Amino acid sequence: MVKIDEVARAAGVSISTVSYALSGKRPVSAATRTRIESAVEELGYRANAGARMLAGSRTQIFALTEPFRPDTFAPTHMAFVLATSIAARRQDYDILLLTEEDAADGMRRVADSGLVDGILVLDVAPADRRVALARQLDIPSIFIGVPDDHHGLTCVDLDFEAAAALAVDRLFEAGHRVVGLIGHPAIAYENSNFPPRVRAGFEDACARREVSGLFRTTGGPVVEIAVVRAAVADMLAEGVTGFVLHGGDDAHAAVLEELAAHGRAVPDDVSVISVGATFDPASFSVPLDAIPLIPASSCDLAVDLAMRSLGSTPPEPGVHLIPPTYRAHGSVGPPATS
Amino acid sequence: MVKIDEVARAAGVSISTVSYALSGKRPVSAATRTRIESAVEELGYRANAGARMLAGSRTQIFALTEPFRPDTFAPTHMAFVLATSIAARRQDYDILLLTEEDAADGMRRVADSGLVDGILVLDVAPADRRVALARQLDIPSIFIGVPDDHHGLTCVDLDFEAAAALAVDRLFEAGHRVVGLIGHPAIAYENSNFPPRVRAGFEDACARREVSGLFRTTGGPVVEIAVVRAAVADMLAEGVTGFVLHGGDDAHAAVLEELAAHGRAVPDDVSVISVGATFDPASFSVPLDAIPLIPASSCDLAVDLAMRSLGSTPPEPGVHLIPPTYRAHGSVGPPATS
DNA sequence: TTGAAAGCGCTACCAA
DNA sequence: TTGGTAGCGCTTTCAA
Numbered sequence: 126m127v128k129i130d131e132v133a134r135a136a137g138v139s140i141s142t143v144s145y146a147l148s149g150k151r152p153v154s155a156a157t158r159t160r161i162e163s164a165v166e167e168l169g170y171r172a173n174a175g176a177r178m179l180a181g182s183r184t185q186i187f188a189l190t191e192p193f194r195p196d197t198f199a200p201t202h203m204a205f206v207l208a209t210s211i212a213a214r215r216q217d218y219d220i221l222l223l224t225e226e227d228a229a230d231g232m233r234r235v236a237d238s239g240l241v242d243g244i245l246v247l248d249v250a251p252a253d254r255r256v257a258l259a260r261q262l263d264i265p266s267i268f269i270g271v272p273d274d275h276h277g278l279t280c281v282d283l284d285f286e287a288a289a290a291l292a293v294d295r296l297f298e299a300g301h302r303v304v305g306l307i308g309h310p311a312i313a314y315e316n317s318n319f320p321p322r323v324r325a326g327f328e329d330a331c332a333r334r335e336v337s338g339l340f341r342t343t344g345g346p347v348v349e350i351a352v353v354r355a356a357v358a359d360m361l362a363e364g365v366t367g368f369v370l371h372g373g374d375d376a377h378a379a380v381l382e383e384l385a386a387h388g389r390a391v392p393d394d395v396s397v398i399s400v401g402a403t404f405d406p407a408s409f410s411v412p413l414d415a416i417p418l419i420p421a422s423s424c425d426l427a428v429d430l431a432m433r434s435l436g437s438t439p440p441e442p443g444v445h446l447i448p449p450t451y452r453a454h455g456s457v458g459p460p461a462t463s
Numbered sequence: 464m465v466k467i468d469e470v471a472r473a474a475g476v477s478i479s480t481v482s483y484a485l486s487g488k489r490p491v492s493a494a495t496r497t498r499i500e501s502a503v504e505e506l507g508y509r510a511n512a513g514a515r516m517l518a519g520s521r522t523q524i525f526a527l528t529e530p531f532r533p534d535t536f537a538p539t540h541m542a543f544v545l546a547t548s549i550a551a552r553r554q555d556y557d558i559l560l561l562t563e564e565d566a567a568d569g570m571r572r573v574a575d576s577g578l579v580d581g582i583l584v585l586d587v588a589p590a591d592r593r594v595a596l597a598r599q600l601d602i603p604s605i606f607i608g609v610p611d612d613h614h615g616l617t618c619v620d621l622d623f624e625a626a627a628a629l630a631v632d633r634l635f636e637a638g639h640r641v642v643g644l645i646g647h648p649a650i651a652y653e654n655s656n657f658p659p660r661v662r663a664g665f666e667d668a669c670a671r672r673e674v675s676g677l678f679r680t681t682g683g684p685v686v687e688i689a690v691v692r693a694a695v696a697d698m699l700a701e702g703v704t705g706f707v708l709h710g711g712d713d714a715h716a717a718v719l720e721e722l723a724a725h726g727r728a729v730p731d732d733v734s735v736i737s738v739g740a741t742f743d744p745a746s747f748s749v750p751l752d753a754i755p756l757i758p759a760s761s762c763d764l765a766v767d768l769a770m771r772s773l774g775s776t777p778p779e780p781g782v783h784l785i786p787p788t789y790r791a792h793g794s795v796g797p798p799a800t801s
Numbered sequence: 802t803t804g805a806a807a808g809c810g811c812t813a814c815c816a817a
Numbered sequence: 818t819t820g821g822t823a824g825c826g827c828t829t830t831c832a833a
Contacts, residue, residue, distance in 0.1 A: 157802080177513070
């Protein structure tokens, strides 16, 4: 609508001075700046996006590729999209959605057309087709999640192995010697990168501590409450006294229900720790100790890395693992001495 | 990367001919077109997005504003985002996410900067701040959902009133005279535009049919299973024999569990119809008759209206209600003659 | 500290 | 059916 020359005229300066005053890329006297700013304000000026993309070197847009799969856990997914968007806006960037079946096409399209400055990759699979593509494109890609082959890639994620290990450690320290991991639906161990990492962290920690560690999925392709409850019942029968929960709020609730159905109190009879949840595990009937997955932590870092990748000193490729944090809510205690 | 003049040189034609061949806005001889197309293919040419936005009149981007509220039902929300994105891509449009707290700021920003050609408005509240803004902007906005004051707006949605009425009609025809609507969490009746419409359609239909209609919310701010089950128990005590379910899959499941707990079989003892669900109500333990909310229907139409709004003959503003469809799965029958 | 002007890579008008 | 070219509205270099 209103263009830069109108602002220049209103402020009695040249076009270039307006541009520099707004970008801050060249010093502008305070008086001039003030005049320009009020002209901008009055006229409601906003730089034309297309002209900026063409003349400048930045589009101020990041693409976000997020394949929607049937087994996607919607609330977590939404939380990551939101966190990414907020982090981007904080840096004056917008988010362009790439949800096409073939995410690879979209990535290539937006990269080759110069529509975006970088790509944020969500919901990473262990063997993700977007990995190979990211290496070819001439704009940076940041992976939120860690694919199996991440050579040369920049990845950000919670340190799920450490998170699971931390949970086992806490249970061990409390005295538990038989612990169980209630995971995700079986298919998530193929489609997603982090459930296997939780499992691996859990199993490694159990081996290291010489505690007995049981693992069960929660059905599939989507969570099946009955499967969850059966898993809990089986584990109780096997002598499990410490539970590690990785999964959605529905699976969490089902575990607590099944424990209640068996008359096991938390933490008096059994201990429970939630790992990698994006919801609030303190809001259950029994507030649960948690090692949460905080979308903002990953997304802020991812956007930060994307920004730095555009700068003159891009960061080295590599995996950035965010250390887990433990939030106690009283759901862990010594095992019952029956 | 590779620019239009390289394509022109490779194909032995002028720049403008390349442009016209690709846009189809001017006839190009088959031979020339073929040469150009293979040059494009070989060189991997893709028109620069910024240049296109600046020179052309279209950005090929729609904004999608989707406020994330705590009570947002994530799966449905995701389904709409996905459906919108797919519909847009089909028209060669990309989707730019607007999730900022103050959606109004984002709308104004992308409109004033010419970043997008139009705005799709999701998750519409009865009194939505985006309504006033949409009227000011000089790009078209399409609302997916119907705000209270929709004068001059273009809105698209399932005809929820008709959907609820259809459910009541079917129950009435089957012989039910006391029916109950299990709705959404209470807060949704203030934050969202469609739960009140379902309720209104239900109550009107009940009045028209002279059947007794009970209504209950499902707790709040988020669904509370215990509240759902209590609502069902109360309704059974009040003699309800036909249930209309509007809500998430968790609420549906809770209703079926509570019915089972009371020993009421579907459809022998009670009848159940799901209204406005985006998931598959045929996949429950008891397959449910459904009047579904199909995101693709609304989103395809919304994108279509957005496209037409950019054309030379923009559609009249108005509310486009999509007629409900009934899918029978055997969960409706005559009431038990006890 | 500021201004003038040369592009950025397209689209679409005017000619041929 | 095709080509030349004037912008589109900025950013940034070169000058002052």
